Amino acid sequence: MEDVQVVAMLVRRCVAGDAAAWEEIVQTYNRRIYNICYRFAGSGDDAEDLTQEVFIKMYRTLSSYDASKGAFVTWVTTITRNLLVDHFRKTKQDRITDSIDTAPSEHDDAQPLSEQIQDQSAAPDAHVRSREVGETVHAALGKLSPELREAVILRDLQDMDYREIATVLKVPEGTVKSRINRGRAELARLLQRTYRQVM
Amino acid sequence: MPELTNHGMQCHEFDSLLADALDNVLSGATLDRFQAHARACPACGPLFAEAEAGRNWLKELTEVEPPVSLVDNILASTSGVDTQRLRVHVSTERRPISGLERVQAWLSNAMQPIWDTVRQPRFAMSFGMAFFSLSVALSVAGVKPSELRQISLRPTAIRHTYYNAQARVVRYYENIRLVYAFEASVRGLKRNLRPAEPGPAKPQQKERKNDTTQQPEQKQERNYSQFDNRIILACTPLGPSVNDLPVVSVTTYRRFV
Numbered sequence: 212m213e214d215v216q217v218v219a220m221l222v223r224r225c226v227a228g229d230a231a232a233w234e235e236i237v238q239t240y241n242r243r244i245y246n247i248c249y250r251f252a253g254s255g256d257d258a259e260d261l262t263q264e265v266f267i268k269m270y271r272t273l274s275s276y277d278a279s280k281g282a283f284v285t286w287v288t289t290i291t292r293n294l295l296v297d298h299f300r301k302t303k304q305d306r307i308t309d310s311i312d313t314a315p316s317e318h319d320d321a322q323p324l325s326e327q328i329q330d331q332s333a334a335p336d337a338h339v340r341s342r343e344v345g346e347t348v349h350a351a352l353g354k355l356s357p358e359l360r361e362a363v364i365l366r367d368l369q370d371m372d373y374r375e376i377a378t379v380l381k382v383p384e385g386t387v388k389s390r391i392n393r394g395r396a397e398l399a400r401l402l403q404r405t406y407r408q409v410m
Numbered sequence: 411m412p413e414l415t416n417h418g419m420q421c422h423e424f425d426s427l428l429a430d431a432l433d434n435v436l437s438g439a440t441l442d443r444f445q446a447h448a449r450a451c452p453a454c455g456p457l458f459a460e461a462e463a464g465r466n467w468l469k470e471l472t473e474v475e476p477p478v479s480l481v482d483n484i485l486a487s488t489s490g491v492d493t494q495r496l497r498v499h500v501s502t503e504r505r506p507i508s509g510l511e512r513v514q515a516w517l518s519n520a521m522q523p524i525w526d527t528v529r530q531p532r533f534a535m536s537f538g539m540a541f542f543s544l545s546v547a548l549s550v551a552g553v554k555p556s557e558l559r560q561i562s563l564r565p566t567a568i569r570h571t572y573y574n575a576q577a578r579v580v581r582y583y584e585n586i587r588l589v590y591a592f593e594a595s596v597r598g599l600k601r602n603l604r605p606a607e608p609g610p611a612k613p614q615q616k617e618r619k620n621d622t623t624q625q626p627e628q629k630q631e632r633n634y635s636q637f638d639n640r641i642i643l644a645c646t647p648l649g650p651s652v653n654d655l656p657v658v659s660v661t662t663y664r665r666f667v
Contacts, residue, residue: 228515230489237484245476259477263484270488274519344470352471367468373429388429395432395464396457402467 219278226274237266240284243369244291250364251295253353261298265291281378288371289379292361299357351401359394366391419447424454431458432465 224232244265249258268290276286352360365371365379366387377384424447430436431444448458527533548555562568 227512228518233489234481234485237481237488241481241484242473242476245480246473249474250471255474255477259480259483262476262480263487266484267488341470345472348467348470351467363464363468367465368471385426389425392425392428392457392461395462395468396460397464398467399460399464403463 215278215282218283222273222276222278222283233270236269240287241266243284244287247288247291247364247369248295250349250352250368251357251360252298253349257298261291261294265294268294282375285371285375285378288365288369288375292365292379295361296357347405348398348402351398351405354401355394355397359390359397362387362390363394363398367395419443421447421451421454424448424451425457428458428461432462 221232221235225236241262245258245262248261248265249255252258252261265287269287272290276283352363355363361380362376365376366373371379373384373387376387380387382390424444427436427440427444431441436444448455
C-alpha cells in the first residue's frame, strides 16, 4: 500500500523543516483522515475540525514516528483514533441519546431516518437512491457504540487488516474480529428495524 | 450466547471464525463444520446472517469528498505557509536541504519551547523591571553609557586613571581634615568667649546622699568635680607687696560626662 522507504524519507524531510514534504503528507492523507472522522463523528463540520486537529498533532509529534515499529498509515490512524476517542469523551455530556427517528446530521437535510427510507422508493434516479441509502446507513452507523463503530469503520470502510486494527485499537486480534462481527450484526438489526417501521 | 456443540464446533469457536468466513478465507473441513454449526445453532445462524447483511449495508457507504479548503486550512494551522506560493515553488524546483538549513531547523525546533516560555507576560515584566533597576542604579552611580566607549584600556591609561582616582580620594580626605580642624578652632573660640556655666543643683546631691549603691561613682564625681568653676588665684610669694602685683584669673572647665 505504501512504500515504507519513500514515506520514511518524506517524514525525515518534514522533520528537517521541508514545508513541501509536509504538504505532500497532508495531500496524501487528508482524504483518509477526513473520512474516518466523518464516519465516526457523523458531522461534516466536526470531521473538518477533527481532521485539522489530527494534522496539528501529527505535525508536532512527527519526529516521534519510528518506521521500524509500524507503517506510517497505522501511526496516522492511531493518532486519528485516539483523538476521536478524546473528542467522544469530551462531547459525551452534550450528546443527546436520541432515537433512530431523530435527524443525525446536517447532511441528511434534517430528515429522520425512517422518512429517508420512505422516500427511498419514491426516488426516481438510481444515483439519488444510492446516495440516500448511503445516508441511511451512515445514520445507523452513528447509533453503534464507539467501540463497535471504530472497528467496523477501520475494517469495512478503510480496508485495514485485523493486525493493523489491533495495533490501532490496542486490543487482541480476536477482540477486533468479535467487535467487527457484533458491529455488523447490530447495524443490520438497526436497519431491519427501521425497514419494518416503514413497511 | 449458549455454548452449544454442533458438528464438533462450539459457539465461541464459531464467533472467532465468523469474520474469516465472511472474508471467504475458510476452506475444507473447517468451512464444512462452520456451515453446519450455522445451520444447526439457533443463536449463531442468525448472527451469521446479520453480520453478512451488515457488511453488505456498509458497502453502500462511499468515500466522501473533503472540503476544498481543508488542505489550505491544515497547512495554515500547522506550518503556516502560503500554499499557493508553495505549490509554484514545488512545481518549478525542489532543491535539496543543505546542512546549514537542517541545523537552523533543529535549533529552531529546540529553542521554540524556551522562546515560548520567555515570551510570556510575566517574564517580560520581570525583564523590564530588571532593566529599569539597572538603568536607575547606573544613573545614580554617575555611569553614562556614552562615556564607556571612550575608556582606554591601555596599561598606561589604566595606571593614569588609578593615580588620578587615588589623588582625588586623598584630596577629599585632606579637605575633610581641614574642615574638622577649622570647626574645632571655632568651637574653642566660642567656648572661651562664653561666661562660666552654673554648677549642678544642690538638692540633687542631697537626694542621693543616702543612696549607697551609687556611692563610688559619687565619690569619684566629688573628687574630680568638687572645685568646678572655682576661681583659682595664682600668685607669687616673692615681691615687694601682695597688693602691687597684678591679679591673673584662670577659669578651668572640667567636665566629666
